[in-house]
Amino acid sequence: xxxxxxxxxxxxxxxxxxxxxxGVTFTEAGRANGTSHTLEEDYDGYAECVKTEFxxxxxxxxxxxxxxxxxxxPYSLNKQxxxxxxxxxxxxxxxxxxxxxxxxxxxxxxxxxxxxxxEVLPLTNYIRSAEEHQDRxxxxxxxxxxxxxxLLNKYT
Numbered sequence: 803x804x805x806x807x808x809x810x811x812x813x814x815x816x817x818x819x820x821x822x823x824x825g826v827t828f829t830e831a832g833r834a835n836g837t838s839h840t841l842e843e844d845y846d847g848y849a850e851c852v853k854t855e856f857x858x859x860x861x862x863x864x865x866x867x868x869x870x871x872x873x874x875x876p877y878s879l880n881k882q883x884x885x886x887x888x889x890x891x892x893x894x895x896x897x898x899x900x901x902x903x904x905x906x907x908x909x910x911x912x913x914x915x916x917x918x919x920x921e922v923l924p925l926t927n928y929i930r931s932a933e934e935h936q937d938r939x940x941x942x943x944x945x946x947x948x949x950x951x952x953l954l955n956k957y958t
Contacts, residue, residue, distance in 0.1 A: 803827055804858050806866065806901050807834045807925055809849035809893040810874040811882025814938040815947035815954065817852045819873050821937075822957040825861025829854055831931040831938070834895045835923060849891050849921070853928065863904035867894070872956075873949045876909075876918045883948020893921035895928075 810816040813831045821829040829852050836848030856866065874882060880891045894905045905922045909915050939947060939954070947954070 803855050804898065804901070805853060805855050805896070806863065806898075807832070807851045807853055807893075807895040807928065808866075808870050809834060809851040809891060809895070809921070810870060811850070811885045811890045811892070811948050812946070813850040813852055813931065813935065814945060815949035816850075816873065817937065818939040818947070818954050819949055819956075820852050820854050820869075822955075823856075823861065823866070823869050824957065825857045825859075825865075827855050827857055831935040833889075833929045833931060834893070835921075835926050836929070838929075848889055848929065849893050849895075850889050850931075851893070851895065851928075853930075863901050864908050867905055867908040869957075870894070873953055874920070876920050877914075879919045884946070885948060891921060892919065893923065895921075895923055895925040897925050899924075 817829050817831050832853050833848035834851040836846050838846040874892050880888050882890050909918050
């Protein structure tokens with residue numbers, strides 16, 4: 803199994819969507835690439851993200867990127883739906899350079915690649931979100947989510 807981290811606005815919907823994708827074996831709500839090191843430090847600079855474990859014999863990074871681009875606005879800086887702020891930025895993070903190369907290639911092949919504001923960066927640190935954020939939409943389906951319901955259920 804391999805791991806990649808997707809930030810696409812509020813992590814509740816991103817996790818609900820990603821966990822339905824073919825080849826995804828595990829998801830966890832968290833925060834990536836910030837400067838603090840504990841939950842008590844208010845997640846300074848972090849992006850809300852979903853740790854995504856996947857089987858590379860079933861799904862590739864490029865395929866995961868295609869799915870990811872279904873649920874984000876890749877041209878919107880620090881905003882997805884009604885969620886606004888640096889923590890809602892879009893990004894792809896990994897400890898494996900080949901994941902980042904594939905993500906950059908996916909973006910680079912698009913005709914509008916120069917307009918896309920999705921970060922593609924090495925994972926510098928990660929903090930697991932509190933239990934109340936894990937699989938939140940499964941437990942509280944009426945909570946706000948910027949992803950349309952038909953997309954949340956597209957691959958189930």
